[in-house]
Amino acid sequence: STGSAQTNPEKNDVEYLTPVSIGTPGQVLNLDLDTGSSDLWVFSSLTTSSQVNGQTLYDPTKSTTANQLQGYTWQISYGDGSSSSGDVYTDTVTVGGVTFSAQAVQVAKTVSSEFTSDPANHGLLGMGFGSINTVEPVAQKTFFDNIMPDLDLPLFTADLKRSAPGRYNFGYIDPSAYKGEITYVPVDNDSGFWAWTSPAYAIGSRNFGNTTLKGIADTGASLFLLPSAAVSEYYGAVFGAKYDRSQGAFTVPCDASAPDFTFVVGDHGATITVPGNYIKYAPIDDAGKTCFGGIQLDTGIGFSIFGDVALKSAFVVFNGGNRTIGWATK
Numbered sequence: 001s002t003g004s005a006q007t008n009p010e011k012n013d014v015e016y017l018t019p020v021s022i023g024t025p026g027q028v029l030n031l032d033l034d035t036g037s038s039d040l041w042v043f044s045s046l047t048t049s050s051q052v053n054g055q056t057l058y059d060p061t062k063s064t065t066a067n068q069l070q071g072y073t074w075q076i077s078y079g080d081g082s083s084s085s086g087d088v089y090t091d092t093v094t095v096g097g098v099t100f101s102a103q104a105v106q107v108a109k110t111v112s113s114e115f116t117s118d119p120a121n122h123g124l125l126g127m128g129f130g131s132i133n134t135v136e137p138v139a140q141k142t143f144f145d146n147i148m149p150d151l152d153l154p155l156f157t158a159d160l161k162r163s164a165p166g167r168y169n170f171g172y173i174d175p176s177a178y179k180g181e182i183t184y185v186p187v188d189n190d191s192g193f194w195a196w197t198s199p200a201y202a203i204g205s206r207n208f209g210n211t212t213l214k215g216i217a218d219t220g221a222s223l224f225l226l227p228s229a230a231v232s233e234y235y236g237a238v239f240g241a242k243y244d245r246s247q248g249a250f251t252v253p254c255d256a257s258a259p260d261f262t263f264v265v266g267d268h269g270a271t272i273t274v275p276g277n278y279i280k281y282a283p284i285d286d287a288g289k290t291c292f293g294g295i296q297l298d299t300g301i302g303f304s305i306f307g308d309v310a311l312k313s314a315f316v317v318f319n320g321g322n323r324t325i326g327w328a329t330k
């Protein structure tokens with residue numbers, strides 16, 4: 001089988017939401033497909049009502065194919081400190097025309113304020129590796145784990161765009177979606193993430209250094225989080241850039257000329273270039289004078305995060321069959 005789903009950016013591309021049908025008859029929720037986690041959880045009829053704020057709710061009692069996993073629970077927290085928890089059902093789930101009939105659907109009973117205040121986000125669909133699924137007493141498989149054997153090719157692709165709809169494809173590679181060759185590199189999934197290493201990077205027209213970037217491809221993360229050496233070098237090249245202690249982040253003048261950030265993929269010279277404009281991420285003042293930086297520090301995480309600012313500059317193949325990640329320009 002193969003499938004294809006359009007994914008739609010929220011304001012400032014802070015996340016990309018994809019319609020997902022759950023249950024019989026289908027209840028369509030817009031979910032954040034997240035390669036950085038491995039739980040499929042949804043706002044539901046069981047979610048504490050004071051924590052619901054316009055989100056579409058999955059109601060398992062309205063689905064003839066829903067079955068509760070009695071006594072199973074889950075609890076997850078994300079990089080930004082947000083969190084959610086609840087119970088577990090199985091039901092039929094369809095994304096982009098690909099269906100799995102007994103998918104674990106984690107229904108939220110509680111969600112943190114960050115989720116409550118985002119009416120367009122009805123939950124997350126984790127596309128990481130199964131080892132980091134949080135369901136107790138038995139971890140559940142991700143949607144991709146479950147459909148992979150039936151896919152023509154054991155992979156999915158991410159084609160995110162700046163402030164425009166993009167696409168997740170399942171089981172095939174669309175040759176019209178990228179230019180040149182796709183360069184594949186090994187993924188180390190011991191952490192449960194799509195972890196890989198870039199051998200070097202360059203800022204603007206400077207020469208490539210020899211500093212490797214060890215990071216994860218994370219479609220659920222908005223920004224590009226890098227080591228302090230790379231971040232300082234980058235913003236050192238932007239006139240008027242500064243570290244704003246009140247924001248705890250680097251900002252740039254929205255009218256600054258920001259250099260591109262190029263990272264190497266593989267050892268045959270392939271590169272991906274993040275346009276400097278993507279790094280003038282979003283205005284933080286009404287006048288649109290100061291912009292939040294799309295590159296920020298990865299301090300304390302232990303690895304870099306190739307989030308949407310990096311991913312939307314490429315066509316990315318997540319191959320679960322041979323555990324590789326492929327990058328191509330587009």
Ligand SMILES: O[C@H]1CN[C@@H](c2nc(-c3ccc(C(F)(F)F)cc3)no2)C1
Nearest residue numbers: 034036037078079082114115118220221
């Ligand atoms: O944990 C890492 C795994 N992937 C990254 C991720 N973060 C979120 C997220 C989405 C929406 C929200 C909220 F709506 F604002 F609450 C919060 C976090 N989704 O994937 C970070």
